[in-house]
Amino acid sequence: MILRLALAELRNRPGRALFLLGGYALGVAVMVVLLAVGEAMLEQARDKELVGGGDVVVVPSGVSAEMLKSGGTSSLFLGIDHARFIQRQLLETPRGREDHGVLAASPLLDNKQVELFARGRVWKAVATGEIPSRARAAGARRDLQRGRWEDSPADRAWAAPSPEQLFREIDHFHLPTGEAARDSTWAEWHYFNVVLDERRWVYVTLAVGGRVRVPGMWGGQILMTVREADGTHRSLTRNLTDREITFDTASADLRFGPRAGVRQAGGVYHVTADAGGARVDLRVTPAPRRYFPSTDLGGAALVSGYVAPALFARAEGTVCLPRCEAVRGAQAYHDHNWGVWRNVSWEWGSASAEEMSLLYGVVRGDSTAAEGLFAYLVDARGVRGVHRPGPIRFTESQSVRSGDARVRVPRRFEFEDADSGLHVAVDVTAVHVTDRERPRRRYFVQMRGTATVREHGRVVARLPGFFETYVD
Numbered sequence: 408m409i410l411r412l413a414l415a416e417l418r419n420r421p422g423r424a425l426f427l428l429g430g431y432a433l434g435v436a437v438m439v440v441l442l443a444v445g446e447a448m449l450e451q452a453r454d455k456e457l458v459g460g461g462d463v464v465v466v467p468s469g470v471s472a473e474m475l476k477s478g479g480t481s482s483l484f485l486g487i488d489h490a491r492f493i494q495r496q497l498l499e500t501p502r503g504r505e506d507h508g509v510l511a512a513s514p515l516l517d518n519k520q521v522e523l524f525a526r527g528r529v530w531k532a533v534a535t536g537e538i539p540s541r542a543r544a545a546g547a548r549r550d551l552q553r554g555r556w557e558d559s560p561a562d563r564a565w566a567a568p569s570p571e572q573l574f575r576e577i578d579h580f581h582l583p584t585g586e587a588a589r590d591s592t593w594a595e596w597h598y599f600n601v602v603l604d605e606r607r608w609v610y611v612t613l614a615v616g617g618r619v620r621v622p623g624m625w626g627g628q629i630l631m632t633v634r635e636a637d638g639t640h641r642s643l644t645r646n647l648t649d650r651e652i653t654f655d656t657a658s659a660d661l662r663f664g665p666r667a668g669v670r671q672a673g674g675v676y677h678v679t680a681d682a683g684g685a686r687v688d689l690r691v692t693p694a695p696r697r698y699f700p701s702t703d704l705g706g707a708a709l710v711s712g713y714v715a716p717a718l719f720a721r722a723e724g725t726v727c728l729p730r731c732e733a734v735r736g737a738q739a740y741h742d743h744n745w746g747v748w749r750n751v752s753w754e755w756g757s758a759s760a761e762e763m764s765l766l767y768g769v770v771r772g773d774s775t776a777a778e779g780l781f782a783y784l785v786d787a788r789g790v791r792g793v794h795r796p797g798p799i800r801f802t803e804s805q806s807v808r809s810g811d812a813r814v815r816v817p818r819r820f821e822f823e824d825a826d827s828g829l830h831v832a833v834d835v836t837a838v839h840v841t842d843r844e845r846p847r848r849r850y851f852v853q854m855r856g857t858a859t860v861r862e863h864g865r866v867v868a869r870l871p872g873f874f875e876t877y878v879d
Contacts, residue, residue: 461513461545465493490514491576492700494566500696500789511544513537514565538562570674570693577701578671578716580654580661581745583619587710591617591624595654595745597661597669599678599691600873601722602738606636608855609726611680611687613661613669615652627652627663629682632839633728634855640839643683659716659743676717676741689724691739693717696787697764699742709772710746717741718757718764718785740873752848754780754799756833758858758872762786765831765858765870767796767822780822782829784860792862794824796831799876809840809850816840816852816878828863833874848877 467487487493497503498512516536523530539556542548549556564572583593596614603609610632617625627647634640645667653662659676662668670677676691693716701714722739725731740757755768767782780799784791803819816838823830837855854874860867 461511461547465498465512489700491565495568496696496700496785496790499566502788502791505788511541513541513545513547515542538566541566570695571672573698574671574674574676574693574716575658577698577714578659578743580615580656580659581712582656583710583747587747588620589618590747590749592747592749593617593619593710593745594748595743597659597678597741597743599676599689599739599741601687601689601691601726601734602871603726603732603734604636606634606638608634609687609728610853611678613663613667613678613680615654615661622649625649629663629667629680631680631682631685631687632853633685634837634839638837641683641685643685645682684729686727686729687724689722689726689734689739691717691720691722691741693720693741694787696789697759697785699766699783699785704746704770709751709770711751711770711772712745713742713768713770715740715742715757715766718766719759719761738871750845750847752877754876756858756872756874758833758870758874760868760870763791763860763868763870765860765868765872767831782822782824782831784829792827792829794827794829796822796824796829798822805835805838807838807840809842812842814840814850814852814878816850817854817876828861830861830864832859832861833857834859835874848879850878852876852878 465487494512494514498509503509503512514537516534519534519536521532521534523532537547538558539562540558558566564576568576580595582588583590587593594614594616596612596616599611601609601611610630612630613627614630615625615627619625626649629645629647631643632640633643647663651664654660659669659671661670663680667680674693676693678687678689678691680687697717697719699713699715699718701712703712704710717740720739720741722734722737724734726734738759740759742757749772751770751772753768753770756765758765763784763786765782765784767780769780780796782792782794782796784794799820799822801817801820803817804815805818806813807816808814816835817833818835819833820835821830821832833854833856835854835856839853841851841853843849843851852875854876856872856874858868858870858872858874860870
Protein backbone atom coordinates (compact mmCIF):
# COMPACT_ATOMS: atom_id res chain seq x y z
CA MET A 408 0.00 0.00 0.00
CA ILE A 409 2.79 2.46 0.98
CA LEU A 410 4.65 1.71 -2.26
CA ARG A 411 1.49 2.32 -4.32
CA LEU A 412 0.93 5.66 -2.56
CA ALA A 413 4.56 6.71 -3.14
CA LEU A 414 4.36 5.84 -6.86
CA ALA A 415 1.06 7.68 -7.19
CA GLU A 416 2.56 10.79 -5.53
CA LEU A 417 5.56 10.58 -7.82
CA ARG A 418 3.31 10.44 -10.90
CA ASN A 419 1.02 13.16 -9.57
CA ARG A 420 3.68 15.70 -8.36
CA PRO A 421 7.09 14.53 -9.60
CA GLY A 422 8.89 17.79 -8.78
CA ARG A 423 7.87 17.95 -5.13
CA ALA A 424 8.58 14.23 -4.62
CA LEU A 425 12.11 14.53 -6.03
CA PHE A 426 12.77 17.61 -3.86
CA LEU A 427 11.76 15.73 -0.69
CA LEU A 428 13.85 12.74 -1.74
CA GLY A 429 16.89 14.97 -2.28
CA GLY A 430 16.44 16.58 1.13
CA TYR A 431 16.37 13.23 2.90
CA ALA A 432 19.40 12.08 0.90
CA LEU A 433 21.36 15.21 1.84
CA GLY A 434 20.63 14.72 5.55
CA VAL A 435 21.77 11.11 5.40
CA ALA A 436 24.95 12.12 3.54
CA VAL A 437 25.80 14.75 6.16
CA MET A 438 25.41 12.20 8.94
CA VAL A 439 27.67 9.74 7.09
CA VAL A 440 30.37 12.41 6.67
CA LEU A 441 30.20 13.47 10.35
CA LEU A 442 30.49 9.87 11.50
CA ALA A 443 33.45 9.36 9.19
CA VAL A 444 35.19 12.50 10.51
CA GLY A 445 34.59 11.40 14.09
CA GLU A 446 36.05 7.98 13.34
CA ALA A 447 39.08 9.60 11.70
CA MET A 448 39.67 11.89 14.70
CA LEU A 449 39.45 8.88 17.01
CA GLU A 450 42.04 7.06 14.93
CA GLN A 451 44.29 10.14 14.93
CA ALA A 452 44.05 10.41 18.70
CA ARG A 453 45.43 6.87 18.85
CA ASP A 454 48.22 7.62 16.35
CA LYS A 455 51.26 8.87 18.30
CA GLU A 456 53.20 9.92 15.23
CA LEU A 457 50.66 12.62 14.35
CA VAL A 458 51.55 14.56 17.52
CA GLY A 459 55.28 13.86 17.66
CA GLY A 460 55.15 10.40 19.21
CA GLY A 461 55.11 9.59 22.89
CA ASP A 462 52.45 8.71 25.41
CA VAL A 463 51.81 12.23 26.76
CA VAL A 464 51.32 15.38 24.68
CA VAL A 465 52.19 18.77 26.24
CA VAL A 466 50.21 21.62 24.65
CA PRO A 467 49.61 25.29 25.53
CA SER A 468 47.17 25.88 28.36
CA GLY A 469 43.55 25.72 27.20
CA VAL A 470 44.36 23.98 23.90
CA SER A 471 43.60 20.38 22.97
CA ALA A 472 45.86 18.10 20.97
CA GLU A 473 42.97 17.44 18.56
CA MET A 474 42.83 21.11 17.62
CA LEU A 475 46.55 21.09 16.84
CA LYS A 476 46.22 17.93 14.76
CA SER A 477 43.31 19.30 12.76
CA GLY A 478 45.56 22.08 11.45
CA GLY A 479 43.25 24.97 12.29
CA THR A 480 44.58 28.41 11.39
CA SER A 481 44.90 29.38 15.06
CA SER A 482 47.34 26.52 15.62
CA LEU A 483 49.90 28.37 13.47
CA PHE A 484 50.52 30.86 16.25
CA LEU A 485 50.52 28.70 19.38
CA GLY A 486 53.58 27.90 21.42
CA ILE A 487 54.66 26.77 24.86
CA ASP A 488 56.32 29.48 26.91
CA HIS A 489 59.79 28.53 28.19
CA ALA A 490 59.71 25.28 26.21
CA ARG A 491 63.48 24.81 26.54
CA PHE A 492 63.30 25.16 30.30
CA ILE A 493 60.41 22.68 30.50
CA GLN A 494 62.35 20.16 28.44
CA ARG A 495 65.63 20.52 30.32
CA GLN A 496 64.47 21.14 33.89
CA LEU A 497 61.12 19.31 34.12
CA LEU A 498 60.94 16.47 31.61
CA GLU A 499 64.47 15.27 30.80
CA THR A 500 65.81 15.41 34.35
CA PRO A 501 66.68 12.73 36.89
CA ARG A 502 63.39 13.54 38.64
CA GLY A 503 61.41 13.28 35.41
CA ARG A 504 63.05 9.99 34.45
CA GLU A 505 63.16 8.29 37.84
CA ASP A 506 59.95 9.55 39.47
CA HIS A 507 57.70 9.92 36.44
CA GLY A 508 59.14 7.49 33.90
CA VAL A 509 60.01 10.03 31.20
CA LEU A 510 62.25 8.34 28.63
CA ALA A 511 62.54 11.33 26.29
CA ALA A 512 60.75 14.57 25.44
CA SER A 513 60.37 15.39 21.75
CA PRO A 514 59.72 19.09 21.01
CA LEU A 515 57.68 19.70 17.88
CA LEU A 516 57.18 22.79 15.75
CA ASP A 517 54.11 22.07 13.62
CA ASN A 518 52.29 24.08 10.94
CA LYS A 519 54.71 27.01 11.13
CA GLN A 520 54.64 29.52 8.29
CA VAL A 521 58.04 29.93 6.62
CA GLU A 522 59.46 31.58 3.51
CA LEU A 523 61.73 29.75 1.09
CA PHE A 524 64.08 31.66 -1.22
CA ALA A 525 65.06 29.95 -4.46
CA ARG A 526 66.03 31.23 -7.94
CA GLY A 527 65.10 34.77 -7.06
CA ARG A 528 61.60 33.88 -5.91
CA VAL A 529 59.99 33.71 -2.49
CA TRP A 530 57.82 30.69 -1.71
CA LYS A 531 55.45 30.59 1.25
CA ALA A 532 55.21 27.21 2.94
CA VAL A 533 54.09 25.44 6.08
CA ALA A 534 56.87 23.53 7.85
CA THR A 535 57.32 21.07 10.70
CA GLY A 536 60.47 20.79 12.78
CA GLU A 537 61.70 18.15 15.23
CA ILE A 538 64.91 17.06 16.93
CA PRO A 539 65.76 13.69 15.30
CA SER A 540 67.21 11.92 18.35
CA ARG A 541 64.28 12.95 20.57
CA ALA A 542 61.67 12.06 17.93
CA ARG A 543 63.15 8.57 17.56
CA ALA A 544 63.21 8.08 21.32
CA ALA A 545 59.54 9.11 21.52
CA GLY A 546 58.52 6.63 18.83
CA ALA A 547 58.04 9.08 15.95
CA ARG A 548 60.96 8.15 13.72
CA ARG A 549 60.45 9.33 10.14
CA ASP A 550 60.46 6.89 7.23
CA LEU A 551 63.18 8.52 5.11
CA GLN A 552 63.29 7.78 1.41
CA ARG A 553 66.65 9.48 0.92
CA GLY A 554 69.33 11.30 2.93
CA ARG A 555 70.07 11.37 6.66
CA TRP A 556 68.09 12.71 9.56
CA GLU A 557 70.45 13.48 12.46
CA ASP A 558 70.81 16.08 15.18
CA SER A 559 72.52 19.28 14.10
CA PRO A 560 74.69 21.34 16.50
CA ALA A 561 71.69 23.65 16.95
CA ASP A 562 69.50 20.67 17.87
CA ARG A 563 71.99 19.52 20.49
CA ALA A 564 72.31 23.04 21.90
CA TRP A 565 68.52 23.29 22.15
CA ALA A 566 67.97 20.02 23.99
CA ALA A 567 71.17 19.60 26.01
CA PRO A 568 73.41 22.69 25.88
CA SER A 569 76.83 22.85 27.45
CA PRO A 570 77.08 25.13 30.52
CA GLU A 571 78.63 27.88 28.39
CA GLN A 572 75.88 27.60 25.78
CA LEU A 573 73.19 27.63 28.47
CA PHE A 574 74.50 30.76 30.20
CA ARG A 575 75.02 32.59 26.89
CA GLU A 576 71.40 31.80 26.05
CA ILE A 577 69.81 32.97 29.30
CA ASP A 578 72.31 35.55 30.59
CA HIS A 579 73.03 38.48 28.27
CA PHE A 580 72.57 42.23 28.07
CA HIS A 581 69.63 44.05 26.51
CA LEU A 582 69.08 47.33 24.68
CA PRO A 583 66.04 49.24 25.96
CA THR A 584 63.33 49.86 23.38
CA GLY A 585 60.27 52.09 23.08
CA GLU A 586 59.57 54.31 26.08
CA ALA A 587 62.21 52.50 28.12
CA ALA A 588 64.94 53.77 25.77
CA ARG A 589 64.07 57.33 26.79
CA ASP A 590 63.69 56.63 30.50
CA SER A 591 66.68 57.68 32.59
CA THR A 592 65.80 55.07 35.23
CA TRP A 593 66.64 52.21 32.85
CA ALA A 594 69.28 50.04 34.52
CA GLU A 595 70.81 46.62 34.01
CA TRP A 596 73.24 44.87 36.26
CA HIS A 597 75.12 41.76 37.27
CA TYR A 598 74.78 40.97 40.97
CA PHE A 599 76.92 38.52 42.94
CA ASN A 600 77.03 37.77 46.63
CA VAL A 601 79.72 35.70 48.28
CA VAL A 602 79.65 34.36 51.84
CA LEU A 603 83.19 34.63 53.25
CA ASP A 604 82.22 33.06 56.58
CA GLU A 605 79.18 32.91 58.88
CA ARG A 606 79.52 36.58 59.87
CA ARG A 607 81.07 38.16 56.76
CA TRP A 608 79.89 38.50 53.19
CA VAL A 609 80.16 40.85 50.23
CA TYR A 610 77.64 42.04 47.63
CA VAL A 611 79.10 43.02 44.23
CA THR A 612 77.01 44.88 41.63
CA LEU A 613 78.20 46.00 38.19
CA ALA A 614 75.47 48.16 36.64
CA VAL A 615 74.85 50.21 33.52
CA GLY A 616 71.99 52.68 33.29
CA GLY A 617 70.47 55.85 31.92
CA ARG A 618 69.54 56.65 28.33
CA VAL A 619 71.65 53.92 26.77
CA ARG A 620 72.89 54.66 23.21
CA VAL A 621 72.74 58.44 23.82
CA PRO A 622 76.37 59.61 24.28
CA GLY A 623 76.94 61.28 27.60
CA MET A 624 73.51 60.30 28.93
CA TRP A 625 74.38 56.94 30.42
CA GLY A 626 77.16 55.28 32.35
CA GLY A 627 78.02 52.60 34.85
CA GLN A 628 78.66 52.00 38.52
CA ILE A 629 80.44 49.42 40.63
CA LEU A 630 78.81 49.00 44.02
CA MET A 631 80.38 46.80 46.69
CA THR A 632 78.74 46.32 50.08
CA VAL A 633 80.94 44.62 52.66
CA ARG A 634 79.50 43.12 55.82
CA GLU A 635 82.12 42.94 58.55
CA ALA A 636 82.30 40.42 61.40
CA ASP A 637 81.06 43.05 63.92
CA GLY A 638 77.86 43.61 61.93
CA THR A 639 78.81 46.94 60.33
CA HIS A 640 78.38 47.55 56.61
CA ARG A 641 80.58 49.50 54.22
CA SER A 642 79.20 50.62 50.85
CA LEU A 643 81.87 51.42 48.26
CA THR A 644 81.19 52.83 44.78
CA ARG A 645 83.03 53.75 41.59
CA ASN A 646 81.36 55.50 38.66
CA LEU A 647 82.26 55.09 34.99
CA THR A 648 81.36 56.98 31.81
CA ASP A 649 79.82 55.36 28.76
CA ARG A 650 83.20 55.53 26.97
CA GLU A 651 84.64 53.08 29.49
CA ILE A 652 81.87 50.47 29.16
CA THR A 653 81.42 47.58 26.74
CA PHE A 654 78.58 45.08 27.07
CA ASP A 655 77.39 42.19 24.92
CA THR A 656 73.76 41.51 23.93
CA ALA A 657 74.70 37.89 23.07
CA SER A 658 76.47 37.00 26.31
CA ALA A 659 77.00 37.99 29.92
CA ASP A 660 80.30 39.71 29.10
CA LEU A 661 80.74 43.22 30.49
CA ARG A 662 83.86 45.42 30.59
CA PHE A 663 84.25 48.35 32.93
CA GLY A 664 87.52 49.81 31.73
CA PRO A 665 90.72 47.75 31.97
CA ARG A 666 90.31 46.66 35.61
CA ALA A 667 86.75 45.44 36.10
CA GLY A 668 84.07 43.38 34.44
CA VAL A 669 82.37 40.01 34.04
CA ARG A 670 83.25 37.27 31.59
CA GLN A 671 81.60 33.86 31.24
CA ALA A 672 83.52 31.03 29.60
CA GLY A 673 83.10 27.29 29.98
CA GLY A 674 80.22 27.81 32.39
CA VAL A 675 82.38 29.78 34.87
CA TYR A 676 81.98 33.50 35.63
CA HIS A 677 85.16 35.54 36.10
CA VAL A 678 84.30 38.63 38.16
CA THR A 679 86.70 41.52 38.77
CA ALA A 680 85.68 44.74 40.50
CA ASP A 681 87.27 47.52 42.54
CA ALA A 682 85.82 50.46 44.45
CA GLY A 683 86.86 52.57 47.43
CA GLY A 684 90.10 50.68 48.03
CA ALA A 685 88.43 47.24 47.93
CA ARG A 686 88.93 44.72 45.14
CA VAL A 687 87.62 41.27 44.19
CA ASP A 688 88.91 38.77 41.65
CA LEU A 689 86.68 35.70 41.70
CA ARG A 690 85.73 32.69 39.61
CA VAL A 691 82.12 31.72 40.30
CA THR A 692 81.04 28.22 39.22
CA PRO A 693 77.26 27.56 39.24
CA ALA A 694 76.00 24.15 40.37
CA PRO A 695 74.30 22.09 37.63
CA ARG A 696 70.54 22.64 37.21
CA ARG A 697 70.41 25.27 39.96
CA TYR A 698 69.18 28.18 37.85
CA PHE A 699 66.00 30.17 37.21
CA PRO A 700 65.18 31.01 33.56
CA SER A 701 65.04 34.44 32.01
CA THR A 702 61.72 36.20 32.55
CA ASP A 703 60.69 39.58 31.17
CA LEU A 704 57.59 41.48 32.27
CA GLY A 705 56.82 44.21 29.75
CA GLY A 706 54.31 47.02 29.63
CA ALA A 707 53.90 50.73 29.09
CA ALA A 708 54.72 51.60 32.70
CA LEU A 709 56.95 48.81 33.98
CA VAL A 710 59.66 46.76 32.31
CA SER A 711 61.30 44.23 34.61
CA GLY A 712 63.59 41.39 33.58
CA TYR A 713 65.32 38.82 35.76
CA VAL A 714 67.39 35.68 35.43
CA ALA A 715 69.34 33.76 38.10
CA PRO A 716 72.04 31.62 36.44
CA ALA A 717 73.50 30.60 39.80
CA LEU A 718 71.11 30.05 42.70
CA PHE A 719 73.90 27.98 44.26
CA ALA A 720 77.55 28.36 43.27
CA ARG A 721 81.08 28.12 44.59
CA ALA A 722 83.58 30.99 44.44
CA GLU A 723 87.36 30.81 44.23
CA GLY A 724 89.88 33.64 44.07
CA THR A 725 90.91 36.69 46.07
CA VAL A 726 89.15 39.53 47.90
CA CYS A 727 90.92 42.60 49.26
CA LEU A 728 88.61 44.48 51.66
CA PRO A 729 91.22 46.07 51.91
CA ARG A 730 93.29 43.24 53.45
CA CYS A 731 93.70 40.53 50.83
CA GLU A 732 92.59 36.99 51.55
CA ALA A 733 92.08 33.82 49.53
CA VAL A 734 88.56 32.57 48.83
CA ARG A 735 88.21 28.80 48.50
CA GLY A 736 84.87 27.14 47.88
CA ALA A 737 82.78 29.98 49.32
CA GLN A 738 79.02 29.78 48.74
CA ALA A 739 77.94 32.30 46.11
CA TYR A 740 74.91 33.49 44.18
CA HIS A 741 74.49 35.36 40.87
CA ASP A 742 71.56 37.04 39.15
CA HIS A 743 71.07 39.56 36.34
CA ASN A 744 68.38 42.26 36.29
CA TRP A 745 67.19 44.80 33.74
CA GLY A 746 64.31 47.24 33.40
CA VAL A 747 62.83 50.59 34.36
CA TRP A 748 63.07 51.22 38.09
CA ARG A 749 61.09 54.40 38.76
CA ASN A 750 59.29 53.99 42.13
CA VAL A 751 59.68 50.22 42.00
CA SER A 752 59.90 47.91 45.01
CA TRP A 753 60.07 44.17 45.46
CA GLU A 754 59.94 41.21 47.76
CA TRP A 755 62.79 38.81 47.04
CA GLY A 756 64.70 35.99 48.64
CA SER A 757 67.15 33.29 47.66
CA ALA A 758 68.27 30.54 50.04
CA SER A 759 70.44 27.54 49.19
CA ALA A 760 72.39 24.62 50.55
CA GLU A 761 73.99 21.62 48.92
CA GLU A 762 70.68 19.78 48.66
CA MET A 763 68.24 22.46 47.45
CA SER A 764 67.62 26.08 46.43
CA LEU A 765 64.63 28.31 47.15
CA LEU A 766 63.79 31.47 45.20
CA TYR A 767 60.77 33.70 45.73
CA GLY A 768 59.81 37.19 44.66
CA VAL A 769 57.50 39.79 43.17
CA VAL A 770 58.16 43.23 41.61
CA ARG A 771 55.73 46.09 42.21
CA GLY A 772 55.36 49.50 40.60
CA ASP A 773 53.04 52.38 41.46
CA SER A 774 51.20 52.23 38.12
CA THR A 775 50.93 48.45 37.79
CA ALA A 776 48.49 45.95 39.20
CA ALA A 777 49.75 43.96 42.16
CA GLU A 778 51.31 40.70 41.02
CA GLY A 779 51.18 37.57 43.12
CA LEU A 780 54.22 36.15 44.84
CA PHE A 781 55.93 33.15 43.23
CA ALA A 782 58.18 30.55 44.87
CA TYR A 783 60.52 28.14 43.13
CA LEU A 784 62.31 25.07 44.47
CA VAL A 785 65.06 23.28 42.53
CA ASP A 786 67.78 20.76 43.27
CA ALA A 787 70.30 18.60 41.40
CA ARG A 788 67.45 16.41 40.08
CA GLY A 789 65.62 19.33 38.44
CA VAL A 790 62.65 21.48 39.39
CA ARG A 791 61.04 20.38 42.64
CA GLY A 792 58.11 22.79 42.53
CA VAL A 793 56.76 26.10 41.25
CA HIS A 794 54.26 27.67 43.63
CA ARG A 795 51.93 30.65 43.95
CA PRO A 796 51.85 31.43 47.68
CA GLY A 797 49.65 33.93 49.39
CA PRO A 798 51.06 37.23 50.69
CA ILE A 799 54.06 37.34 53.01
CA ARG A 800 53.14 37.59 56.70
CA PHE A 801 55.60 39.46 58.91
CA THR A 802 54.99 37.67 62.19
CA GLU A 803 57.81 39.17 64.30
CA SER A 804 59.63 42.49 63.99
CA GLN A 805 62.58 44.31 65.48
CA SER A 806 63.74 47.92 65.68
CA VAL A 807 67.00 48.98 63.99
CA ARG A 808 68.62 52.37 63.42
CA SER A 809 68.93 53.97 59.99
CA GLY A 810 70.60 57.35 60.25
CA ASP A 811 68.66 59.31 62.86
CA ALA A 812 65.52 57.14 62.59
CA ARG A 813 64.41 53.89 64.20
CA VAL A 814 62.85 51.51 61.67
CA ARG A 815 60.72 48.43 62.30
CA VAL A 816 62.01 45.56 60.17
CA PRO A 817 61.17 41.84 60.07
CA ARG A 818 62.65 39.37 62.53
CA ARG A 819 60.55 36.50 61.20
CA PHE A 820 58.19 36.15 58.23
CA GLU A 821 56.25 33.37 56.53
CA PHE A 822 54.34 32.50 53.36
CA GLU A 823 52.52 29.41 52.18
CA ASP A 824 50.78 27.83 49.22
CA ALA A 825 47.95 25.89 50.84
CA ASP A 826 46.99 24.16 47.57
CA SER A 827 50.40 22.54 47.10
CA GLY A 828 51.31 22.13 50.78
CA LEU A 829 54.32 24.50 50.73
CA HIS A 830 55.15 26.52 53.85
CA VAL A 831 58.26 28.69 54.25
CA ALA A 832 59.34 30.46 57.45
CA VAL A 833 62.38 32.76 57.49
CA ASP A 834 64.25 33.62 60.69
CA VAL A 835 66.33 36.77 60.23
CA THR A 836 69.79 36.93 61.80
CA ALA A 837 71.29 40.09 60.25
CA VAL A 838 69.79 43.28 58.78
CA HIS A 839 71.07 46.19 56.70
CA VAL A 840 68.73 49.17 56.08
CA THR A 841 69.17 51.81 53.36
CA ASP A 842 67.13 55.03 53.35
CA ARG A 843 65.90 55.61 49.76
CA GLU A 844 64.48 59.01 50.78
CA ARG A 845 61.19 58.66 48.94
CA PRO A 846 57.56 59.11 50.07
CA ARG A 847 56.54 55.44 49.94
CA ARG A 848 58.47 52.23 50.58
CA ARG A 849 61.23 54.44 51.89
CA TYR A 850 63.55 51.92 53.53
CA PHE A 851 65.23 49.13 51.61
CA VAL A 852 65.91 46.18 53.92
CA GLN A 853 68.54 43.53 53.12
CA MET A 854 68.51 40.52 55.43
CA ARG A 855 70.51 37.37 56.10
CA GLY A 856 68.74 34.42 57.66
CA THR A 857 67.56 30.82 57.40
CA ALA A 858 64.50 29.60 55.50
CA THR A 859 62.75 26.52 56.86
CA VAL A 860 60.93 24.80 54.00
CA ARG A 861 58.02 22.45 54.74
CA GLU A 862 56.08 20.32 52.30
CA HIS A 863 52.76 18.95 53.62
CA GLY A 864 53.90 19.65 57.17
CA ARG A 865 57.26 17.90 56.87
CA VAL A 866 60.53 19.86 57.05
CA VAL A 867 62.47 19.15 53.84
CA ALA A 868 65.27 21.72 54.16
CA ARG A 869 66.75 24.53 56.23
CA LEU A 870 68.46 26.90 53.82
CA PRO A 871 70.68 29.90 54.65
CA GLY A 872 70.11 32.82 52.34
CA PHE A 873 69.60 36.50 51.60
CA PHE A 874 66.25 38.30 51.58
CA GLU A 875 65.01 41.79 50.64
CA THR A 876 61.92 43.90 51.31
CA TYR A 877 60.81 47.51 51.59
CA VAL A 878 59.20 49.17 54.66
CA ASP A 879 57.96 52.65 55.50
